[in-house]
Amino acid sequence: MPAGGDATPDTAERERPPAAPAGAAAAPDDPAMTVPEGNPFGRPGRPLRSNPFMFGLTAALGVLTAWLLVQAIASAGSAIVLIVISLFLAIGLNPAVEALQRRNVSRRLAITIVFGAVIAFFAAFGLAVVPPLTEQTTGFVQHLPEYVQQLQNHPLIRSVDARYQVLERLQQYVTSGGLATQMFGGLLGVASVLISAVFSGLTVLVLTLYFLGSLNSIKETAYRLVPRSRRTRFRLLSDEIVNQIGGYVAGNLIISLIAGVVTFLFLAVLQVPYALALAIFVAVTDLIPLVGAILGAMVASGVGFLTSFQAGVACVIFFVIYQQIENYLISPRVFKSSVDVPPVATIVGALLGGALLGIVGALLGIPLAAAILLLVREVVVPRQERL
Numbered sequence: 001m002p003a004g005g006d007a008t009p010d011t012a013e014r015e016r017p018p019a020a021p022a023g024a025a026a027a028p029d030d031p032a033m034t035v036p037e038g039n040p041f042g043r044p045g046r047p048l049r050s051n052p053f054m055f056g057l058t059a060a061l062g063v064l065t066a067w068l069l070v071q072a073i074a075s076a077g078s079a080i081v082l083i084v085i086s087l088f089l090a091i092g093l094n095p096a097v098e099a100l101q102r103r104n105v106s107r108r109l110a111i112t113i114v115f116g117a118v119i120a121f122f123a124a125f126g127l128a129v130v131p132p133l134t135e136q137t138t139g140f141v142q143h144l145p146e147y148v149q150q151l152q153n154h155p156l157i158r159s160v161d162a163r164y165q166v167l168e169r170l171q172q173y174v175t176s177g178g179l180a181t182q183m184f185g186g187l188l189g190v191a192s193v194l195i196s197a198v199f200s201g202l203t204v205l206v207l208t209l210y211f212l213g214s215l216n217s218i219k220e221t222a223y224r225l226v227p228r229s230r231r232t233r234f235r236l237l238s239d240e241i242v243n244q245i246g247g248y249v250a251g252n253l254i255i256s257l258i259a260g261v262v263t264f265l266f267l268a269v270l271q272v273p274y275a276l277a278l279a280i281f282v283a284v285t286d287l288i289p290l291v292g293a294i295l296g297a298m299v300a301s302g303v304g305f306l307t308s309f310q311a312g313v314a315c316v317i318f319f320v321i322y323q324q325i326e327n328y329l330i331s332p333r334v335f336k337s338s339v340d341v342p343p344v345a346t347i348v349g350a351l352l353g354g355a356l357l358g359i360v361g362a363l364l365g366i367p368l369a370a371a372i373l374l375l376v377r378e379v380v381v382p383r384q385e386r387l
Contacts, residue, residue, distance in 0.1 A: 081360055082200060086207030088364060091242055092249025093118070093208070094215055111212050119205070125284065128277040240374060245367040251334040256286040258330060259293070259322070263300065266318055270311050272304050289350040289362050293323055345369045 073080065093114050100110035211218070219238065226234045260283025267275035282296035297319035305312030346366050353365025 081357065082203050083207060084364070085360055086204050087211050088245070088249070088367075089204070089208045090211035090215055091245045092253070093212055093246075094242075095246040095250050097212065108213075111209070115209055115212065118208075122201075125280050128280050132274045132277050237375065237378060241371040244370045244374070248335070248367040248370065251331075252287055254334055255326065255330055256283040259283055259286045259296075259326065262322060263296075267300065267304075267315075270304065270307075270314060272300075272307050272311055272315070274303065278303060287363065289366060290347070290354075291362075293319075293326070297323070342373075345373060 096114045097107065097110045100113060101107055105113075219242070223231055223235050223238070260279045263282045264275055264279030267278055272278065278300045282293075282300055285292040285296035285299075288295070297315075301312055301315040301319065304315035346369065349365035349369030350362045351365070353361030353363070353368070355361070357364070
């Protein structure tokens, strides 16, 4: 550098800031207004100072958001229930699809076969139950005057009816459609109930088919949301939970199928009318934990008593013995390799699920209890042991 501190032309050229591009505005002198490289939207400012007003406003907004979220979930409760049922059925049918895939069947064809079997089952259930139910209802209404006449011949009922005309009013109430109006709100109410049931059934079938076809992609998307360091363990635990849910559904279907077949053979031997419809009803209700088997047994035994007293007694004895065989021999062997849930957890899960979501909650309670126990055994307990 020359004396006097004067910079050479080369040094001055190096220290001079680069010229702005042609046509661009001059950069402001304030550093806060400059646009740093790599941040095209400017430099972030300092965070807002914490003060009571901002804290209260943030807390109020949080409470309001939580309240709106709860209201939204409550409003969409029926849709959420249908989605949960569909996902539950898809996970339950997935083991059958994978079993067909292991036999060199493409996944699309396997889904078609399994889903076609499900639709065939529901079609057979409707064909077996609806005609007898319609026939019995029509026959009851047609023979109602005869039943009323038989009741009028009873001395006690005759004296009560002579004073209050109870039987005549009851007959007029049933034949005039008052019972249907009270139960369903008239013809429009009956139509709305039927349309809602059909729509819900079709929705569940469509969603189940969609979830079954996209189950692998849904799982992979969920796995990518987990941090990479924990993804492998999360994948293994999630796959085990899905396998247990699928095993529970598949095992429950097998147990219900056994119950339906055995019930049909027994009722056919006793020549109880509508044996097929009753057997399908017993199989469907057997899917419901705790109370389902009792409900199916009560209906079948009631029809047996209507046939003859001996047939009713035989049905009661049969269902009592079969329930013991199912609870202590069939169920443990079916669920031995799929769901490992202690009996206490099974009862608690079914009771809590039934109290929260009714029949759907009772169905979901047992596999969810198995999932919770798996997480406690594999995550919580090892962490507590390391402390």
